[in-house]
Amino acid sequence: MTHDHRVARSMQLYERARQVIPGVTQLISRRPTRAALGVSPIYASQARGCRIWDVDGNEYVDWTSGVGPIILGYADPVVDAAVKAQIDRCSISSLVEESAVELAEELVRLIPSAEMVRYSKGGGEACAMAVRIARGVTGRDRVLFCGYHGWHDWYLAANLGAERLKDHLFNGIEPIGVPRCLEGSAIPFPYGDAGALEDLLRRHDGQIACIIMEPMRTERPPEGYLEEVRDLATRYGVILVFDEVSSGFRLALGGAQQYLGVTPDMSVFAKAISNGYPMAAVVGRRDVMAPVERMFVSSAYWDDSIGVVAALTTLRELERRQAVAHFERIGALFKEGINQAARDAGLDAECVGVDAHPGIRFYLADGSNGDTAALQLKVNTLFIQENARRGVILAPGFFLNCAHDEAAVRFTVEAVRESMATIARGLRQGTLDQLLQCEVQQELFRRLVR
Numbered sequence: 001m002t003h004d005h006r007v008a009r010s011m012q013l014y015e016r017a018r019q020v021i022p023g024v025t026q027l028i029s030r031r032p033t034r035a036a037l038g039v040s041p042i043y044a045s046q047a048r049g050c051r052i053w054d055v056d057g058n059e060y061v062d063w064t065s066g067v068g069p070i071i072l073g074y075a076d077p078v079v080d081a082a083v084k085a086q087i088d089r090c091s092i093s094s095l096v097e098e099s100a101v102e103l104a105e106e107l108v109r110l111i112p113s114a115e116m117v118r119y120s121k122g123g124g125e126a127c128a129m130a131v132r133i134a135r136g137v138t139g140r141d142r143v144l145f146c147g148y149h150g151w152h153d154w155y156l157a158a159n160l161g162a163e164r165l166k167d168h169l170f171n172g173i174e175p176i177g178v179p180r181c182l183e184g185s186a187i188p189f190p191y192g193d194a195g196a197l198e199d200l201l202r203r204h205d206g207q208i209a210c211i212i213m214e215p216m217r218t219e220r221p222p223e224g225y226l227e228e229v230r231d232l233a234t235r236y237g238v239i240l241v242f243d244e245v246s247s248g249f250r251l252a253l254g255g256a257q258q259y260l261g262v263t264p265d266m267s268v269f270a271k272a273i274s275n276g277y278p279m280a281a282v283v284g285r286r287d288v289m290a291p292v293e294r295m296f297v298s299s300a301y302w303d304d305s306i307g308v309v310a311a312l313t314t315l316r317e318l319e320r321r322q323a324v325a326h327f328e329r330i331g332a333l334f335k336e337g338i339n340q341a342a343r344d345a346g347l348d349a350e351c352v353g354v355d356a357h358p359g360i361r362f363y364l365a366d367g368s369n370g371d372t373a374a375l376q377l378k379v380n381t382l383f384i385q386e387n388a389r390r391g392v393i394l395a396p397g398f399f400l401n402c403a404h405d406e407a408a409v410r411f412t413v414e415a416v417r418e419s420m421a422t423i424a425r426g427l428r429q430g431t432l433d434q435l436l437q438c439e440v441q442q443e444l445f446r447r448l449v450r
């Protein structure tokens, strides 16, 4: 495969990985085929603050923040010191540690829906736990969902029989390995349409265990929408779960639920909770969570102290550093810079959404063959390629962290101005294919909640 000599070592490792690791990475969003394969870096040697160094020695300003987990910055000295001290004391033993109680108390203090707390290690795993709890508490099987909730059977079951996940996840996912008997157990609903949700609740009255949804991503929900969802869940006696794996801690320390003023019955947090150490929490009202004592919800590493201490330290540091105010300030600056860059480049693109968690959109007319989705993939790939060539890891979706500063914004805006000028030229002259030095990115990680 041809590639830019700047990423020669990354590409060598990639070829080796293809022989021994199916899919190459463990997270689909980290797959090199979803970036600009052959131009953008694949393997890191080090990351610090908001910067990553790849195995070829190139330095990048990174906006992906590890696909969400990094909220204070890579290798944060305070969190890492706490983790190192914990390692010296012991990572896990036959007993549990006081920090497990302290973290639960901290989550109860910070998160509106939290009265009791259970831990796990990943976002998808924690969503599966929340669904199990909801099914256990209600004695019902069916789940209504909106957004992305991980890789487990309960969720991918939505695609059995028909491709129902395509508006919430990738197009064309085959639920390979998911038991066919789960067909009909997970039913999607469209974001922003309370009427559609009520129709489903009415049609399946008495059968729904929970509504699980991402409360928001970059854009605020339509006025009154989440309040209506809250009200519907209460009226139909269904447990409302907010999946805050991606929204948690950037909009408000108490999550999107605090930011938006709508309190679910249960919530799921992971990723940014611990600044890069595996950790997740399912939190909820006492009457929903207390029955977990009688359910088989149990795993050895859920008691490990590394994740607990990383999370405790991360939450305290977010508060001490006034992280949310930082995200709002840096996010606003970033949006302003990117929007000016788009105007300068004459490109119909925009950085949109709330300041603390914005996203970039390209407004594209139909491609030459009328296929806007294909054109979107080309433009995204070219954007990632051109940014990488200029020392920036930035795709249309990204996550801010506390290490992003004015200098990183300035550097990035200069790179993006040139990247956008290249895209504008390619669109104007119909030369996108010639400008791409790599294969077009495979299907976007599409989500209904933007």
Ligand SMILES: Cc1ncc(COP(=O)(O)O)c(C=O)c1O
Pocket (backbone or CB within 6 Å): 122, 123, 124, 125, 127, 147, 148, 149, 150, 151, 214, 243, 244, 245, 246, 247, 270, 271
């Ligand atoms: C909203 C949401 N839920 C669940 C998950 C799955 O989390 P994990 O990849 O840690 O299993 C993600 C990951 O992107 C997510 O954004």
